[in-house]
Amino acid sequence: MIRRVVPVAAGVFCLLLAAGFFLVLRGAVETGSGRDGPLLRDLFTTSSVDETGSVNVVTAILMDYRAFDTLGEATVIFTAVAVAAAILGKPRPTESQRTMGLLSRRLLSSVLPLFLLFPLFVIAHGHISPGGGFQGGVSLAVLVILIHVAFGDPFGQNVVPLRLLVMVEYGAALGLVAVGMLGIVQGASFLANLAAGFPSGTPGSLLSGGVIPVLNLLVGLKVAAGLSSLYIYLSGHEASRGDR
Amino acid sequence: MSHLPVLVVVVPIAGGFLISLVDLILPSVKKAAVLAVALSHGCVLVLAAFAALSYPPLMYVPGSWLPPVGIALRVDSFSALFLILLAVGHCGSVLFRLGSEGSRQWEGKTAALTALLFGALAGVVVTADLFNLFVFVELATVCTVGLISRKQRPDSSVAGFVYLMIAAVSGALLLFAVLLIYSATGTVSMSLVAERIHEVPAALHGVILGALVVSFGIKFGMVPFHVWQPRAYHAAGTTTAGVLSGFGMKVYLYALFRLLWGPLQAPLLLPEIFPVLQVLAMVTILVGHLMALLENNLIRMLALSSVAHGGYILLGLAAAGDVGADAAVAAALFHIAAHALMKSSLLWSAHHAISLARSSRIVDHHGVAREMPVVMAAFMVAALAIAGIPPTGGFFSKWLVALAQGSLLPVLVIALGTVISMGYYARYFVVVMAKRPPEPLRQVRSRSILSTAVVVVFAGVVAAAGVAQGPLQSLFVVMAGSLTGSGGLP
Amino acid sequence: MQNAAFVAAALVFAIGLHGMLTRRNMIRICISISVMESSLVMALVAVAYVPGGSAPIVSDGQTMFVDPLPHALALTAIVIGAGILAIALALTVAMYRHYGTTDVLAVFGKTREGQ
Numbered sequence: 001m002i003r004r005v006v007p008v009a010a011g012v013f014c015l016l017l018a019a020g021f022f023l024v025l026r027g028a029v030e031t032g033s034g035r036d037g038p039l040l041r042d043l044f045t046t047s048s049v050d051e052t053g054s055v056n057v058v059t060a061i062l063m064d065y066r067a068f069d070t071l072g073e074a075t076v077i078f079t080a081v082a083v084a085a086a087i088l089g090k091p092r093p094t095e096s097q098r099t100m101g102l103l104s105r106r107l108l109s110s111v112l113p114l115f116l117l118f119p120l121f122v123i124a125h126g127h128i129s130p131g132g133g134f135q136g137g138v139s140l141a142v143l144v145i146l147i148h149v150a151f152g153d154p155f156g157q158n159v160v161p162l163r164l165l166v167m168v169e170y171g172a173a174l175g176l177v178a179v180g181m182l183g184i185v186q187g188a189s190f191l192a193n194l195a196a197g198f199p200s201g202t203p204g205s206l207l208s209g210g211v212i213p214v215l216n217l218l219v220g221l222k223v224a225a226g227l228s229s230l231y232i233y234l235s236g237h238e239a240s241r242g243d244r
Numbered sequence: 245m246s247h248l249p250v251l252v253v254v255v256p257i258a259g260g261f262l263i264s265l266v267d268l269i270l271p272s273v274k275k276a277a278v279l280a281v282a283l284s285h286g287c288v289l290v291l292a293a294f295a296a297l298s299y300p301p302l303m304y305v306p307g308s309w310l311p312p313v314g315i316a317l318r319v320d321s322f323s324a325l326f327l328i329l330l331a332v333g334h335c336g337s338v339l340f341r342l343g344s345e346g347s348r349q350w351e352g353k354t355a356a357l358t359a360l361l362f363g364a365l366a367g368v369v370v371t372a373d374l375f376n377l378f379v380f381v382e383l384a385t386v387c388t389v390g391l392i393s394r395k396q397r398p399d400s401s402v403a404g405f406v407y408l409m410i411a412a413v414s415g416a417l418l419l420f421a422v423l424l425i426y427s428a429t430g431t432v433s434m435s436l437v438a439e440r441i442h443e444v445p446a447a448l449h450g451v452i453l454g455a456l457v458v459s460f461g462i463k464f465g466m467v468p469f470h471v472w473q474p475r476a477y478h479a480a481g482t483t484t485a486g487v488l489s490g491f492g493m494k495v496y497l498y499a500l501f502r503l504l505w506g507p508l509q510a511p512l513l514l515p516e517i518f519p520v521l522q523v524l525a526m527v528t529i530l531v532g533h534l535m536a537l538l539e540n541n542l543i544r545m546l547a548l549s550s551v552a553h554g555g556y557i558l559l560g561l562a563a564a565g566d567v568g569a570d571a572a573v574a575a576a577l578f579h580i581a582a583h584a585l586m587k588s589s590l591l592w593s594a595h596h597a598i599s600l601a602r603s604s605r606i607v608d609h610h611g612v613a614r615e616m617p618v619v620m621a622a623f624m625v626a627a628l629a630i631a632g633i634p635p636t637g638g639f640f641s642k643w644l645v646a647l648a649q650g651s652l653l654p655v656l657v658i659a660l661g662t663v664i665s666m667g668y669y670a671r672y673f674v675v676v677m678a679k680r681p682p683e684p685l686r687q688v689r690s691r692s693i694l695s696t697a698v699v700v701v702f703a704g705v706v707a708a709a710g711v712a713q714g715p716l717q718s719l720f721v722v723m724a725g726s727l728t729g730s731g732g733l734p
Numbered sequence: 735m736q737n738a739a740f741v742a743a744a745l746v747f748a749i750g751l752h753g754m755l756t757r758r759n760m761i762r763i764c765i766s767i768s769v770m771e772s773s774l775v776m777a778l779v780a781v782a783y784v785p786g787g788s789a790p791i792v793s794d795g796q797t798m799f800v801d802p803l804p805h806a807l808a809l810t811a812i813v814i815g816a817g818i819l820a821i822a823l824a825l826t827v828a829m830y831r832h833y834g835t836t837d838v839l840a841v842f843g844k845t846r847e848g849q
Contacts, residue, residue, distance in 0.1 A: 013755075018745055018747055019744070021744040025777055029781060041802060045790060045799045058809070061803060069810050073813045079817070081820075130791065134809060233824065
């Protein structure tokens with residue numbers, strides 16, 4: 001009896017909360033649309049090209065206007081990897097050779113170079129087209145994970161050793177802080193871009209936007225190394241009952 | 245130096261990265277690196293705090309972008325107290341760990357996670373942007389989970405999982421509140437939200453406020469969201485529990501103060517919330533103390549006492565609902581500072597007792613005081629202070645919180661809480677002062693002077709704070725004035 | 735249009751919360767948390783909607799854009815959610831290694847026996 005009632009009661013409760021969620025959100029948006037005065041979105045879209053040199057306004061916000069948030073979120077990924085390592089300990093690759101079939105492996109080995117190009121493109125063009133460091137970094141991590149899944153953990157460890165990933169992650173994290181400090185050294189403020197005198201270039205071209213491409217590259221490397229080492233930590237354990 | 249507000253965040257974060265790197269390539273200098281990071285963070289924090297104690301608050305805009313497009317950081321004399329507490333906590337915990345643990349405990353991620361946690365907490369203190377606050381609160385959550393479950397024991401994973409689940413709900417509520425504020429006011433900068441919040445209908449304002457109170461209530465252990473705390477502190481161990489309870493919890497209370505008085509303008513626009521908070525605070529005090537009385541494990545007992553003391557601080561906050569009630573905020577600040585020192589001193593001296601008895605169960609601590617009189621004397625002084633015996637600082641902070649109350653019931657709750665807490669600390673003293681240990685204790689490992697000194701100094705400062713309570717109180721009133729906007733003038 | 739997105743976000747939120755309250759398998763709880771956080775991301779994107787606006791990448795002839803700030807906030811929230819999900823899964827793996835089960839009630843039962 002009680003086993004049947006609990007999920008139903010929870011369902012009703014959740015639906016009521018969802019109705020509240022909707023009504024509150026609706027009310028907030030109506031309050032906001034009734035407000036007069038300049039809108040924040042117009043401030044961003046009219047001046048971001050001149051102020052940051054980046055055509056992609058979302059990237060301009062992430063890597064310039066609110067770059068301090070980005071430092072915080074990059075630190076969250078860094079910490080998550082450190083915590084996973086602290087919880088699970090050193091990964092022990094499984095002895096059993098679990099690989100995909102020959103056909104998949106042959107196919108993948110010819111497609112993989114293309115898989116490498118796509119994330120690099122997304123990272124490099126983060127300031128002029130949709131994309132950026134995070135998106136490209138995640139795709140790059142998928143590449144490493146794919147190598148592990150298709151060719152087995154020992155092969156993956158040989159191609160991209162965990163130590164290399166960890167060093168890349170630490171290096172990129174320190175690089176982010178160093179780029180921020182460069183703004184202070186230039187006489188402006190932490191994580192300053194054009195205000196610190198970095199060249200803006202021609203908006204819309206590959207080399208534009210001051211330090212935004214550099215930050216995109218560092219964040220991309222950091223996210224790629226962080227997420228792929230997370231995969232290695234999580235998968236590097238034969239979670240069998242005999243392990244207790 | 246004008247960059248201090250951002251340095252208090254960047255120095256420990258860069259330090260956390262650096263400690264991880266040193267751990268990987270040059271482990272022999274790790275201790276020196278950890279100490280250097282803690283001391284430099286402490287210096288930056290203290291410098292920023294003293295710069296902020298002069299009247300115009302320090303403002304900083306990373307990237308030179310003013311709000312609304314950029315993020316602003318703000319340090320005023322109200323945040324100065326918390327910056328000083330974080331400096332004491334970071335340096336104190338690192339010095340204590342240097343003195344108390346063998347070289348084996350220096351392996352692993354604890355040092356890096358501690359530095360990152362203090363960076364995140366400093367970020368919560370200095371930020372004047374709601375979304376930036378969310379980012380640093382989540383960073384602090386991730387660090388806390390790591391510190392809770394780093395020991396790779398079964399119960400530590402469970403404690404970490406419980407905390408993570410409840411913290412995920414807290415984070416979702418915080419993000420939801422930020423989303424509502426942004427869609428209703430068109431900005432996430434705290435000062436601009438404060439100017440526009442009066443346009444928001446009262447019902448919506450109430451929902452936002454409720455979401456934020458529950459979100460931070462989960463983090464500082466308000467009843468009924470306190471269930472994670474005893475389990476987590478027990479799994480984290482005494483050193484880390486001292487950091488989380490003494491300093492982490494205070495920063496979440498700071499965020500609640502800051503949000504209610506700053507962007508939400510609760511005393512002006514929604515004073516109805518304060519009686520509700522008062523009831524929650526009284527329930528928190530009673531439930532925390534009663535559960536501590538029933539507990540037979542020292543760390544869990546101290547954790548539940550932290551729950552109760554979060555309630556005292558909340559009671560001070562609730563009494564400050566009248567506009568310009570600086571005395572109540574000052575009382576809450578006094579209790580925040582006193583509890584930070586008392587609870588970390590208690591937990592860290594308990595560390596010695598637990599490593600001596602090889603158990604955290606109270607019954608196993610028979611005769612511990614005879615083996616380590618200095619540490620146990622410090623424990624006793626801190627316990628007298630936390631129970632509220634005059635003339636310690638703990639007595640005056642509780643007394644001021646009681647004086648700020650407008651009605652009799654909260655005062656009775658405070659008095660009852662004091663009696664209960666005297667009960668459970670007295671029970672522990674009876675055990676540790678017992679004549680003969682029932683079985684031979686472990687061979688005493690050499691405790692360094694450093695870790696004993698940290699505990700003794702913390703307990704001594706709290707005891708001495710009672711003597712200097714007059715000037716301290718006027719300092720806290722000035723700090724409270726910079727929160728409520730009265731400038732500390734009577 | 736915006737209302738439909740809000741309704742969808744609210745329903746996804748309800749599904750995530752329901753899963754979190756009623757599931758016993760820890761991996762499913764982790765998935766439920768992730769679903770719940772996605773609902774907030776959906777709401778952020780819906781808040782950014784402007785009728786007739788295009789993606790906020792400035793090019794010639796475009797004058798109407800959707801609000802870029804919630805998009806940036808959504809990206810940050812997604813990454814933070816991913817970090818939390820990774821830790822939750824790592825803890826699940828650690829508990830499975832110790833207790834041999836992913837049933838959350840069974841794990842709690844075993845920790846009580848241990849005390």
